[in-house]
Amino acid sequence: MRDINANTRKKLRIIGIPLIIIGIIIMVYSFITFFGNFGNSFDDANQNSMTWFGLSALGMVLLFVGFVMFYFSILRPVSKYVATETSPAITTASHALGKGLGIGIKESGAIVSGSKEIIKIKCPNCGYLESEDAEFCSKCGKKI
Secondary structure, three states: OOOOOHHHHHHHHHHHHHHHHHHHHHHHHHHHHHHOOOOOOHHHHHHHHHHHHHHHHHHHHHHHHHHHHHHHHHHHHHHHHHHHHHHHHHHHHHHHHHHHHOEEEOOOOOEEEOOOOOOEEEOOOOOOEEEOOOOEOOOOOOEO
16 A cells, blocks of 8 residues: 555545534434424425435445545554554563463464473471572571
8 A cells, every 4th residue: 555645644634524524413414304303294204304314325425435534644643653652562561461471472473381380499497488599588588
């Protein structure tokens, strides 16, 4: 897909936002017209229902076109933000979560299940079971 420059994005936003607003106004008016016809005679209600249907269809088309134009106006800035700001944070968080769960995640993205055996050693002073890489006891504070 071709990159859209900043000037074109601005034009899309300037056209897209009013189309969305106009589409919403037309949709609201068409619903008011539809629900206002419940007390009328059959001929009047039938004629007004065609007006309601036409207005609601026009409103939906304007909403769709406006949303598409607005979407393409913000696509590049949002994807650039996600790529530069949130992606490293998500990667860091997933690695930390994987480490906490005992799952290794390689740089290629492959998940390696690591059920590491936990070995505990007994503190000679108080008898508390401590992890094997600890230098000091968590309970009494003495050197192991």
